[in-house]
Amino acid sequence: MGLEVESRASGSPYIERVWRSRSHGVERMMSVAAAQWDLVFWEHRGQMSVAVHGPEPAASQAPVPEDATFFGITFSLGSSMPHLPVDRLVGRGVDIPDATHRSFWLKGSTWHVPAYDNAEAFVERMVREGILDRDPIVAAVLDGAPPELSDRTLQRRFVTATGLTRGAVRQIERARQAAVLIKDGVPAHDVIHRLGYFDQPHLARSLSRFIGRTATQLGTRDMPEPLSLLYKT
Incomplete structure (x- = not known):
């Protein structure tokens, strides 16, 4: 009973993660903070939604709808659909209309619903048809290349491409890494040292804000509700 989640990495520079899940006997989950955006497909009581x-x-x-199946593509930082700017989607979602089990409507065209194993081909078509773009400056900075822009210009590009500041992205990613380590049994004091938190209260505030759980709760199997997808970044 709960929320069964499976995910895999991708070789596409536009994709951070591909995932799928199924719900059983759970009414809600804790949706942890995430710096990336998702395209999500789900079926519930015979109805397909996107x-x-x-x-x-x-x-x-x-x-969480009862007995539903989900499939999603988590896009890499810097990837975006220009007709749906990421900076306008922070903390919210947009439903895509006219979805069936076979197709849905996206920016004036009919698209076949992708699957867990062919997400890359679907995303490649998005790129070819100009629906999906990726900011090369943001991608280069995330890969560790020194920016050739002023800090002000880079920050503006970063917010436009990701919806978040670089500082916010770092805080979210660090909290997610901390949660994964603690769930894997790493002691909190080691996590503080590894990830550069100042002290125990600093880690506690970060986990509470971005994960919605304390270190103690993460270290036990008996949580009040399941967490959304967590993976090592």
Whole structure:
């Protein structure tokens, strides 16, 4: 019973993660903060739905439909659909209309619903048809290349491409890494040292804001509700 989640990495520079899940006997989950946006498909009671979910700047509770199946593509930082700017999607989602089990409507065209194993081909078509873009400056900075722009210009490009500041992205990613380490059994004091937190209260505030759980709760299997997708970044 709960929320079964499976995910995999991708070789596409536009994709951060591909995931799928199924719900059983759970009414809500803790949606942890995420710097990336998702394209999500789900089936519930014979009805197919599609939506774009923007970055989540903080953890929040989210309802989970009973006995539903989900499939999603989490896009890499810097990837965006120009007709749906990421900076306008932070903390919210946009439903895509006219979805069936076979197709849905996206920017004036009919698209076949992708699957867990062919997400890359679907995204390649998005790129070819100009629906998906990626800011090369943001991508280069995330890969560690020194920027050739002023800090002000870079910050503006970063917010436009990701919806978040570089500082916010770093805080979210660090909190997610901390949560994964603690769930894997790493002691909190080691996590503080590894990830550069100042002290225990600093880690506690970060986990509470971005994960919605304390270190103690993360270290136990008996949590009040499941967490959304966590993976090593």
